[in-house]
Amino acid sequence: MGNMKLYGLRISYYTGKMEGYLRYKEIPYEFVVLNRKLMARLKAETGAAQMPAIELPDGRFMTDTTPMIAWFEDQYPDTPVIPRDPILRFISFLIEDYAEEWLWRPAMHYRWSYKPDRLHLARKIVDELMADEPQPAFLKRAFIRRRQHVEYVKKDGVDANSWDHVESIYLDTLDRLEAIFANRPFLLGNRPTLGDFGFFASMFRHFSQDPTASDIMRLRAPGVFAWQARLWNTRASTAPDSEMSELPEDMDSLLADIGGGYLPYLNANARAWQQGQDQFAPVIQGVQYPAMPVSQYRVWCLEQLQRRAREVPASQQRKLKETLSARGCWSALFAVSEPASRYDEGDHVPFKGRKVHYQNRRS
Numbered sequence: 001m002g003n004m005k006l007y008g009l010r011i012s013y014y015t016g017k018m019e020g021y022l023r024y025k026e027i028p029y030e031f032v033v034l035n036r037k038l039m040a041r042l043k044a045e046t047g048a049a050q051m052p053a054i055e056l057p058d059g060r061f062m063t064d065t066t067p068m069i070a071w072f073e074d075q076y077p078d079t080p081v082i083p084r085d086p087i088l089r090f091i092s093f094l095i096e097d098y099a100e101e102w103l104w105r106p107a108m109h110y111r112w113s114y115k116p117d118r119l120h121l122a123r124k125i126v127d128e129l130m131a132d133e134p135q136p137a138f139l140k141r142a143f144i145r146r147r148q149h150v151e152y153v154k155k156d157g158v159d160a161n162s163w164d165h166v167e168s169i170y171l172d173t174l175d176r177l178e179a180i181f182a183n184r185p186f187l188l189g190n191r192p193t194l195g196d197f198g199f200f201a202s203m204f205r206h207f208s209q210d211p212t213a214s215d216i217m218r219l220r221a222p223g224v225f226a227w228q229a230r231l232w233n234t235r236a237s238t239a240p241d242s243e244m245s246e247l248p249e250d251m252d253s254l255l256a257d258i259g260g261g262y263l264p265y266l267n268a269n270a271r272a273w274q275q276g277q278d279q280f281a282p283v284i285q286g287v288q289y290p291a292m293p294v295s296q297y298r299v300w301c302l303e304q305l306q307r308r309a310r311e312v313p314a315s316q317q318r319k320l321k322e323t324l325s326a327r328g329c330w331s332a333l334f335a336v337s338e339p340a341s342r343y344d345e346g347d348h349v350p351f352k353g354r355k356v357h358y359q360n361r362r363s
């Protein structure tokens, strides 16, 4: 696939995830730095003003890293990042979704709530995304700082009451991953699987590089710091070809976080969606969050996870149930029956469809 283009920014969470995957799989691409004009074009081509987006050599556009990776896995089946064992396969989908969606809030919070971080990042964003716009640079930087803080921190549930809980998601995750990477190079063995790429989004482009969070990572979890560089530098053609066939015990606390924090959030979001609400204020692990937007996209995430669990062959369903129940994930996964997201009704993803990620924006 010559001339495939990856549109994004060098500081972007999901662009970093996609680049990590493409580099690992050795799929060639040309990186195109976005500006706001190109962003408008991507919206027209993909249905979503979001990065990354990919333009294939045949002119088709794609967006959304999770279905894009699934699509590339079909095109490039060698050295799959989706485990063959059906239970680990499901767990990989679950961890990918958890990691990229649930670490998003702390990643945005650390980047935009702390002064050294917001000054540094606003400069980087303006220099890439808005370089060709005529306004004075200090005004553009002030605009970005305010926009990001309002949209992705204040309106996304971070207030004085939830602040510590949001930070604990990052800190606890570092501890869980540090313990795992003391045992092996990647989450499920000697080479990366989907879950590694899910964590890579926040850990690579935000936490290992943004000033405040990276100080924490280097001191608290040097093994995680080493892992994100290792993933960036690992190639499928030379990665050891060995897969685990049993879920290692050291993954238990990560799965407990999913069952105790993330899935209850996804369920509250899905219930609010079913009731036609635009906002909801969940209680997560005993902490009252302020009102935040209902996300249609994340109703779809829950729906996809339920579908993936149902796809596990009948002969393995009992084991799946036992494995997830023992780690507090099974009942939380099916607490909302038929989430009915209506998100991708024509089965278009990752190609053009109606895609809205963070906000409800139903109008």
Ligand SMILES: N[C@@H](CCC(=O)N[C@@H](CS)C(=O)NCC(=O)O)C(=O)O
Residues within 6 Å of the ligand: 012, 013, 014, 015, 049, 050, 051, 052, 063, 064, 065, 066, 357
């Ligand atoms: N689910 C999507 C999420 C993509 C996404 O939200 N990207 C962010 C940047 S990392 C974005 O484009 N935000 C739009 C904005 O900030 O206006 C994926 O996996 O690609």
